Amino acid sequence: MISIIKDTIDQLKILEELKDNSSGAVVFFTGIVRDHNSKEKVEGIFYEAYEEMVDEILKKIENEVFKNWNIKKFIAIHRIGYLKVGEISVIVGVSSEHRKEAFEACSYGIDNIKKRCPIWKKEKMESGDSEWVEGVMINE
Amino acid sequence: MNNSCEDRTLKLKVFGILREKLKSNTLSIPINNNSISLEELKNCLKELDPHLSMNEINFVFAVNKVICNENVKVSSSDEIALIPPISGG
Numbered sequence: 001m002i003s004i005i006k007d008t009i010d011q012l013k014i015l016e017e018l019k020d021n022s023s024g025a026v027v028f029f030t031g032i033v034r035d036h037n038s039k040e041k042v043e044g045i046f047y048e049a050y051e052e053m054v055d056e057i058l059k060k061i062e063n064e065v066f067k068n069w070n071i072k073k074f075i076a077i078h079r080i081g082y083l084k085v086g087e088i089s090v091i092v093g094v095s096s097e098h099r100k101e102a103f104e105a106c107s108y109g110i111d112n113i114k115k116r117c118p119i120w121k122k123e124k125m126e127s128g129d130s131e132w133v134e135g136v137m138i139n140e
Numbered sequence: 141m142n143n144s145c146e147d148r149t150l151k152l153k154v155f156g157i158l159r160e161k162l163k164s165n166t167l168s169i170p171i172n173n174n175s176i177s178l179e180e181l182k183n184c185l186k187e188l189d190p191h192l193s194m195n196e197i198n199f200v201f202a203v204n205k206v207i208c209n210e211n212v213k214v215s216s217s218d219e220i221a222l223i224p225p226i227s228g229g
Contacts, residue, residue, distance in 0.1 A: 053205040119228025120156030132157040135225030140207045
């Protein structure tokens, strides 16, 4: 399952979806809104995406993961809209027979979401200021 | 004639910091020919708005949801987007 959503990400529900009697491992990466950046206190982050393109790139990443690792299930979900400190912005979950494949596939998944998906974030500071986070040029 | 003019307008999607600077999530760019290269389009955009100058905000083009180099030609039937530096996660 891969998608961009506006609702809260329910990690326990995703764990249930990843579980599989033939899998001995489930690995998650969970991205969470932090309460500070390098300069000041952060209140929340607004996320925006080119949703149709993100869907296509997530499908590619999913195919690559299944091609390169012997895993059972792969889930990647990114949330958009305004998120407060402590809320989950992105989750990548993998189940596999053994942990090594799950760790590697999960790491590949989140690294490639960050490098290849057209998603942008703007931090809202406690001071009232807001600022787009300086990003990286897309590498797709 | 009107239809012909409409057919020669490129519709661009704009995101993130560019959307905010331009105060719009779409741009309409009329073109004289059936197609133009992305390099020519970039020059048109720079004339249109100084925020689109390479010196101010860097961006690349996605055409039909694929990142393309500036030699690629586009027409009104293409889905074109301006992609500033990304920061998901």
